[in-house]
Amino acid sequence: xxxxxxxxxxxxxxxxxxxxxxxxxxxxxxxxxxxxxxxxxxxxxxxxxxxxxxxxxxxxxxxxxxxxxxxxxxxxxxxxxxxxxxxxxxxxxxxxxxxxxxxxxxxxxxxxxxxxxxxxxxxxxxxxxxxxxxxxxxxxxxxxxxxxxxxxxxxxxxxxxxxxxxxxxxxxxxxxxxxxxxxxxxxxxxxxxxxxxxxxxxxxxxxxxxxxxxxxxxxxxxxxxxxxxxxxxxxxxxxxxxxxxxxxxxxxxxxxxxxxxxxxxxxxxxxxxxxxxxxxxxxxxxxxxxxxxxxxxxxxxxxxxxxxxxxxxxxxxxxxxxxxxxxxxxxxxxxxxxxxxxxxxxxxxxxxxxxxxxxxxxxxxxxxxxxxxxxxxxxxxxxxxxxxxxxxxxxxxxxxxxxxxxxxxxxx
Amino acid sequence: xxxxxxxxxxxxxxxxxxxxxxxxxxxxxxxxxxxxxxxxxxxxxxxxxxxxxxxxxxxxxxxxxxxxxxxxxxxxxxxx
Numbered sequence: 001x002x003x004x005x006x007x008x009x010x011x012x013x014x015x016x017x018x019x020x021x022x023x024x025x026x027x028x029x030x031x032x033x034x035x036x037x038x039x040x041x042x043x044x045x046x047x048x049x050x051x052x053x054x055x056x057x058x059x060x061x062x063x064x065x066x067x068x069x070x071x072x073x074x075x076x077x078x079x080x081x082x083x084x085x086x087x088x089x090x091x092x093x094x095x096x097x098x099x100x101x102x103x104x105x106x107x108x109x110x111x112x113x114x115x116x117x118x119x120x121x122x123x124x125x126x127x128x129x130x131x132x133x134x135x136x137x138x139x140x141x142x143x144x145x146x147x148x149x150x151x152x153x154x155x156x157x158x159x160x161x162x163x164x165x166x167x168x169x170x171x172x173x174x175x176x177x178x179x180x181x182x183x184x185x186x187x188x189x190x191x192x193x194x195x196x197x198x199x200x201x202x203x204x205x206x207x208x209x210x211x212x213x214x215x216x217x218x219x220x221x222x223x224x225x226x227x228x229x230x231x232x233x234x235x236x237x238x239x240x241x242x243x244x245x246x247x248x249x250x251x252x253x254x255x256x257x258x259x260x261x262x263x264x265x266x267x268x269x270x271x272x273x274x275x276x277x278x279x280x281x282x283x284x285x286x287x288x289x290x291x292x293x294x295x296x297x298x299x300x301x302x303x304x305x306x307x308x309x310x311x312x313x314x315x316x317x318x319x320x321x322x323x324x325x326x327x328x329x330x331x332x333x334x335x336x337x338x339x340x341x342x343x344x345x346x347x348x349x350x351x352x353x354x355x356x357x358x359x360x361x362x363x364x365x366x367x368x369x370x371x372x373x374x375x376x377x378x379x380x381x382x383x384x385x386x387x388x389x390x391x392x393x394x395x396x397x398x399x400x401x402x403x404x405x406x407x408x409x410x411x412x
Numbered sequence: 413x414x415x416x417x418x419x420x421x422x423x424x425x426x427x428x429x430x431x432x433x434x435x436x437x438x439x440x441x442x443x444x445x446x447x448x449x450x451x452x453x454x455x456x457x458x459x460x461x462x463x464x465x466x467x468x469x470x471x472x473x474x475x476x477x478x479x480x481x482x483x484x485x486x487x488x489x490x491x492x
Contacts, residue, residue, distance in 0.1 A: 144469075149454055165469040168454065176458065183467045377451055 027350075036354045037361060039369040049073055050261075050389045055366055061394055061401075063384045064368035068341045069230045069311055070389030071261030071301045081262075084296030092289040096123075097278060100289030108299040112268055115302050116237055116252065120274040123266045123295075125287055127226055127255030128154040130265030133283035134251060135193065135222065136162035143189035146180050146214075148172065150200065150376045152224065155193055164191070171198070171376065174209045181217035190219035196239030197227035200375050200383065201334035202342030204232075208243040215248055222251040227340060230259030230305045231312040231388070259305060262298045264290050311388035315341055318386045318395050325399040330412040334381065344370075345382040345402075352409060353380035359405035365398060418464075418487045425459045438480030464490045 032038060037056065046054040050070035051062050071077055084104055094100035105123060112121035124130040135158030139145045145159050149168040159166045167184070169176040177192070184190055192214040194205050207223065214221045225238030233241030238254075240246040250271060256264035267277075278284060316338075323338035326345060334344030347353030350371055357369040360382070368383040375381055390398075406412035413421070423436065429452055430436075434445050442448045448456065457468055460482075466489040468476075476482050 159470075165467075165471055167467055167469050170454065170458065179462065180467060183461070183465060373450075378449065 031350070031354055034351070034354075037358045039354055039357050042361075042366070047072075051387050051394060053366070055361065058361070058364055060361070060364050060366050061390075061398060062366050063386070063390075063398060064366050065387070066227070066258040066385050067261060067387050067389075068227075068315060068385065069259045069261065069305060069308060070387045071259065071304070074261070074301065074304065076304065077261060077297045077301045080300040081293040081297035085291070085293035088292035090293075091291045094288060095285055096289045097285050102289075102292050102295065104292050104295035104299060105289060108264075108295045108302070109266075111299040111302040112266055115235070115306055116246075116268045117235075118252075118268045119270045119272075121266055121268045122274070122277060122281075122284065123264055123290070124284055125264060125290055127253070127257060127265035128157075129283045129287065130253050130255070130267055131155050131224060132158045132161060133281040134253060134267045134277070135159060135191070136283070137277060137281040138162070138220070138222070138251075139164035139189065139191045143191065144184050145191050145193055146177060146184075146219065147193040148195065148198075148205070150198055151193060151195065152199065152226075153374070155195075155224065159193075172203070172205055174206055174213060177210055178213040178217070181213060181219060184217075190214075190217070192219045192221045194221065194223050195227075196223055196225040196232065197340040197342065199227050199342060200370060200379075200381060201344045202227075202338075202340045202383075203335050204228075204239055204339045206243075207240050207249075208245050211240070211245040211248050220250040221248065222253060223249050224253040226253070226255045226258055227342060229254050230308060231315050231341065236305055236308065236312065256294075256298045256301075260298055260301045262294050262301065264294060264298055308388075315386060315388040317392070318388070318390050319343065321392070321395050322384065322386060322398065325395070326402060329399070329403050329406065331402065331406065341386045343384045343386070345384065347380040347382060348411065350380045352411060353382060356405055356409045356411055357382060359409055360401055363401040363405055365401045413487070413490060415483055415487045418490070419483045421463060422460060422483060422486065425463060426456065429456050436479055438478065438483075440479045441477050442479075442482075443477070460486060466490055 042055055044053040044055050050067045050072050053060055053062055088102050092100040109121040109123055124133055131154035139162050141163045143164040144167060145164045146167045148171055150171045167180050169180050194210055197204055211221055223240050228238035230236045232239055237246060240249050251267055251269045254266050256262045319338040319341050323343050327333055332346040353369055360367060370381040370383045372378045461468060464486055476485055
């Protein structure tokens with residue numbers, strides 16, 4: 001008996017569950033074998049300001065951090081966090097629905113309600129979890145989610161977790177959205193999921209038309225405004241505000257890890273039954289609440305963003321200068337005009353992209369190297385995100401770096 | 413429409429995407445034989461959806477690996 005058992009055990013070939021990632025390991029090894037600095041293993045040894053850090057030992061201008069409004073080093077934001085840490089401790093060690101709601105968790109939700117002028121706000125531990133939680137809780141089995149094909153991974157993951165029927169439509173195509181809405185079975189629940197700014201190319205969605213056709217067809221609408229908060233729209237509420245449709249959007253998703261300069265995610269809404277989500281949304285319930293310092297810093301930052309008119313204007317100036325300058329140098333860009341604080345520079349392929357990324361890093365400039373599956377149409381992108389704290393001189397320095405690196409690599 | 417009609421109709425629709433001129437049988441797969449990437453899948457699916465005025469959700473797409481399964485699924489969807 002014992003012998004037979006041993007034989008059975010040794011006969012079974014173990015299956016390495018990681019071998020399905022061999023092609024990725026191979027691609028990465030090939031890239032690094034070419035002598036390129038690893039684009040996905042950068043270390044910031046020191047962070048000097050929202051726009052400067054020591055990266056892999058070099059003094060580097062940061063042009064890929066989503067720190068749009070430069071709030072990470074705002075003295076009031078830092079002071080609020082320090083005080084909260086001293087008064088409330090380092091962490092919450094608990095869920096929001098148990099022991100994890102402190103004074104500042106309530107206060108940051110109040111700050112969001114003030115910022116968006118909405119009735120309800122719910123804070124999650126990250127923006128990823130906000131999408132995951134809200135989408136999976138709203139749309140379950142038998143419901144339909146109609147979404148832009150270029151939606152962020154957190155949106156797709158939220159769809160999969162909720163088990164709704166997922167119907168994608170061509171990027172920013174209002175007609176494709178409308179056709180699909182009309183084909184959905186009578187009586188089914190419908191959630192349309194859109195983004196204000198799409199983070200890979202930095203383009204803006206035609207929300208005015210999309211929200212209109214969604215409402216005409218009886219759908220609820222969720223808009224992720226992660227990349228627009230703080231500087232698009234009259235009050236910085238995002239693309240939906242700018243296009244005059246914020247009142248028709250049922251749920252706005254956002255994040256603290258971009259303009260707010262901390263970490264966390266949120267959903268704001270005027271839906272009268274919104275508060276029930278706190279009890280039924282699993283990624284909200286079954287995780288620890290953010291540390292009090294993060295909450296206090298976030299609340300201070302959000303309230304300061306309400307009065308950030310001058311910084312906003314300078315950020316747009318930076319975006320226009322960089323976009324125009326790169327275009328004039330002959331780079332191929334993701335959008336014809338500057339539509340947001342993201343400017344995507346399209347690379348011919350991954351190899352050239354990685355070489356260009358490294359050349360820029362050696363010049364002292366950090367940008368994001370973005371590649372499939374994060375990017376649409378299999379593109380390799382050097383994605384630049386501007387900050388309101390970049391000086392006009394820094395933007396000129398950046399253009400000089402792009403010119404030298406682009407010529408050296410043979411892209412322009 | 414009979415399954416044969418659906419098959420004939422989708423054969424016309426796949427032409428612009430079948431750049432390598434793959435011979436189509438029921439067992440022909442979209443990932444392996446046609447080598448469709450995700451963008452091509454989206455355009456091809458959209459063409460079928462518009463032609464038959466149906467929705468093929470991503471959940472349903474995940475179950476469809478080969479030509480025969482696609483024809484059967486579209487035939488069923490356009491009937492309902």
